[in-house]
Amino acid sequence: MFSWLGTDDRRKKEPEVFQTVSDGLKKLYKTKLLPLEESYKFHEFHSPALEDADFDNKPMVLLVGQYSTGKTSFIRYLLEQDFPGMRIGPEPTTDSFIAVMHGDTEGVIPGNALVVDPKKPFRKLNAFGNAFLNRFVCAQLPNPVLESISVIDTPGILSGEKQRISRGYDFAAVLEWFAERVDRIILLFDAHKLDISDEFSEVIKALKNHEDKIRVVLNKADQIETQQLMRVYGALMWSLGKIVNTPEVIRVYIGSFWSHPLLIPDNRKLFEAEEQDLFKDIQSLPRNAALRKLNDLIKRARLAKVHAYIISSLKKEMPSVFGKENKKKELIGSLGEIYKRIEREHQISPGDFPNLKKMQDQLQAQDLNKFQPLKPKFLEAVDDMLANDIAGLMVLVRQEETQRPNPVVKGGAFDGTLNGPFGHGYGEGAGEGIDEAEWVVARDKPAYDEIFYTLSPVNGKVTGANAKKEMVKSKLPNTVLGKIWKLADIDKDGMLDDEEFALANHLIKVKLEGHELPSDLPAHLIPPSKRKIPE
Numbered sequence: 001m002f003s004w005l006g007t008d009d010r011r012k013k014e015p016e017v018f019q020t021v022s023d024g025l026k027k028l029y030k031t032k033l034l035p036l037e038e039s040y041k042f043h044e045f046h047s048p049a050l051e052d053a054d055f056d057n058k059p060m061v062l063l064v065g066q067y068s069t070g071k072t073s074f075i076r077y078l079l080e081q082d083f084p085g086m087r088i089g090p091e092p093t094t095d096s097f098i099a100v101m102h103g104d105t106e107g108v109i110p111g112n113a114l115v116v117d118p119k120k121p122f123r124k125l126n127a128f129g130n131a132f133l134n135r136f137v138c139a140q141l142p143n144p145v146l147e148s149i150s151v152i153d154t155p156g157i158l159s160g161e162k163q164r165i166s167r168g169y170d171f172a173a174v175l176e177w178f179a180e181r182v183d184r185i186i187l188l189f190d191a192h193k194l195d196i197s198d199e200f201s202e203v204i205k206a207l208k209n210h211e212d213k214i215r216v217v218l219n220k221a222d223q224i225e226t227q228q229l230m231r232v233y234g235a236l237m238w239s240l241g242k243i244v245n246t247p248e249v250i251r252v253y254i255g256s257f258w259s260h261p262l263l264i265p266d267n268r269k270l271f272e273a274e275e276q277d278l279f280k281d282i283q284s285l286p287r288n289a290a291l292r293k294l295n296d297l298i299k300r301a302r303l304a305k306v307h308a309y310i311i312s313s314l315k316k317e318m319p320s321v322f323g324k325e326n327k328k329k330e331l332i333g334s335l336g337e338i339y340k341r342i343e344r345e346h347q348i349s350p351g352d353f354p355n356l357k358k359m360q361d362q363l364q365a366q367d368l369n370k371f372q373p374l375k376p377k378f379l380e381a382v383d384d385m386l387a388n389d390i391a392g393l394m395v396l397v398r399q400e401e402t403q404r405p406n407p408v409v410k411g412g413a414f415d416g417t418l419n420g421p422f423g424h425g426y427g428e429g430a431g432e433g434i435d436e437a438e439w440v441v442a443r444d445k446p447a448y449d450e451i452f453y454t455l456s457p458v459n460g461k462v463t464g465a466n467a468k469k470e471m472v473k474s475k476l477p478n479t480v481l482g483k484i485w486k487l488a489d490i491d492k493d494g495m496l497d498d499e500e501f502a503l504a505n506h507l508i509k510v511k512l513e514g515h516e517l518p519s520d521l522p523a524h525l526i527p528p529s530k531r532k533i534p535e
Contacts, residue, residue: 021290021400024393025055025297032385033297036378037304040311040371045362046303046354047180048124054181055293057121058102059285060150062178064207065188066200067156070219073258074188075100075151078282080259080412084108084139096135097174098153103140111136121181128177131168144411148286152178157200171199172206179210183285183292187216191224191232196239204243209299211244215251215281222256222263222271229254229267253278279414286407290397298390301382306352309342310335310359312374324369332363429515430507434524441499441506441525448502461495467504474508480517484508487521490530499527 018024029050036042043049063071072086083100085108099114099122109117111133115126125136135155154175179185185207196204207214218236221229233254240250255271255278256262262271285292314331318324331338339353408414426434433440441448455466464485471481488504489496496504503525511517523531 018393018396021294021393021396022055024389024396025293026052028385028389028393029055029297032381032389033301033304036308036382039375039378040304040308041366042304042307044366045307045359047177047300048127050300051118051121051123053119053121053123058148058150059183059289059292060152060178060181061184061186061282061285062152062154062175062182063186063188064154064175064203065157066190066193066197069156069188069190069193070257071156071188072153074186074217074219075153077257077259078151078413079143079145081141081143083141083143085137086139095155096137097132097155099136099138100146100151100153101138101140102143102146102150104142106141107139109138109140114138125174125177128169128174132174135167135169145409145414147411148407148409149183149282152182157197157203172202175203176206179207179213180296183213183289184215184282185210185213187214189216189218189236191218191220191229194232194235194239196243201243211250214244215253215278216240217257217278218252218254219257221254221267222265225264226266283408283414286409287401290400294390294393294397298386301386302352303354305379305382306342306348307354308374308379309346309348310338310354311371313338313342314363314368315371315373318368318371320369328363328368331368332360335360335363429510429513430518430522430525432510434522436524439524439528441502441527444506444509445498445502448505449498451505452498452501457498461493461497462501464494464496467496467501471504471508474512476508476511480511481508483517484511487517490521490526499529503527 018027034049037049063074065071076082076086079100083098084106085096085098099120101120111125112130114120114136115123115133117123120138122136122138126133155171157171187204216236218233221232224232233252236252237249240252244250253274254267255274257275262268317327317331319327336356339350339356342348343350343353451470452462455462455470467485468481471484474481476484484504484507487507488500490500490503506525507517
């Protein structure tokens with residue numbers, strides 16, 4: 001009879017249904033999080049409101065480093081192509097923020113035009129003023145790498161107070177704005193310049209709360225000997241440990257990211273392996289882009305909730321008539337105590353609170369009487385979003401991943417070693433002998449045969465028990481030996497003939513030399529007598 005009474009409650013608890021992750025994020029932000037942000041002046045304290053372009057844009061990679069660490073050369077190396085506005089040199093050459101993006105024709109869009117384009121995710125940068133916009137451009141060019149990602153080149157970080165003041169805009173604040181929106185932050189260091197200047201230290205601190213996006217590249221490592229490289233690597237880790245306050249060690253990639261010959265080629269294999277690891281990390285960005293945007297929205301929602309509690313607490317303490325200024329000073333001075341009280345009352349982690357000193361400075365310019373009291377309906381909407389809607393979007397993320405082909409960054413340096421003999425690890429380990437007409441195992445087979453005939457073969461085969469006695473002498477774990485057995489026992493009869501036994505020993509040698517075992521036996525390792533003759 002009165003079934004309509006519970007309709008609103010049921011509707012509130014049922015998570016919304018969305019067609020795509022991007023549409024879902026946009027709608028959740030506008031309907032549930034944005035009202036809370038606007039009510040408590042979140043955009044004046046923390047971050048401008050998000051726009052549709054922030055949810056639709058391609059993954060972005062932000063390059064940060066002191067001057068002449070190879071940031072622009074790194075982009076040139078990835079694209080294998082010059083881009084408009086590019087300048088490379090030992091002096092501080094890049095004096096602008098350059099967004100390198102895909103376009104049908106080559107060209108440069110100046111900053112003032114860029115921040116009025118609704119299709120680009122930079123509209124909110126107009127808050128940093130003309131001094132910044134005159135130093136911000138978008139370089140567009142047709143390049144396959146840029147079809148999947150965009151790259152942000154930044155001015156080289158300087159040392160000294162004079163250079164910092166002469167920028168005319170808040171450099172650290174601009175980087176913090178980008179850090180919130182990019183998918184990966186790459187800090188570049190030169191093997192010859194490890195000193196972290198005051199401005200660089202300030203910048204790294206501004207990237208706090210985005211440690212999960214940070215990767216470190218020790219560039220130009222081919223210019224120093226191996227022993228020096230070890231010392232430089234240790235010094236870099238020590239310097240970073242003092243600034244980046246995380247218990248985990250930041251991943252540092254060592255290499256020489258430009259297309260010139262290596263000056264000291266001793267560590268070539270190390271550089272190749274490190275480059276492949278970094279490329280895999282960058283190539284995974286399109287696949288994880290939706291998840292990253294979802295994660296960033298959750299982080300933003302948690303901060304917005306805490307901000308609402310802080311603002312409403314200050315409003316509650318303010319007198320309505322007399323003594324407003326004195327009370328304001330008292331409240332700002334005791335903001336740390338207010339943080340602790342909110343933390344206790346609402347069971348909020350201390351890590352969710354904004355920087356105390358920064359918050360106190362921002363409150364000085366605010367009229368605390370104009371703040372809003374706590375509005376439970378706004379907080380309930382955000383809690384409902386976090387508890388129900390986000391879970392639905394997580395399912396949709398997984399569905400989108402399975403329905404579309406695996407999106408990876410292609411073109412440029414990413415394709416350079418994909419096929420052919422210059423691929424990483426080609427002709428090494430299990431790949432040894434891939435181009436040879438003879439079976440590679442045959443080289444050492446006479447030595448393996450001697451061992452084989454000491455194991456009492458019956459009808460030309462040794463039992464699993466006898467083979468095990470010999471294989472365990474390698475001291476490899478049983479899990480590894482078990483995998484080797486599966487690869488070597490080609491006819492799956494639980495025994496090994498002389499060729500299979502030789503193959504097992506060859507794979508043991510591959511593993512002992514530090515290489516990975518293949519998941520399936522490569523064609524060139526199959527013994528000649530067991531290869532299928534093509535019909």
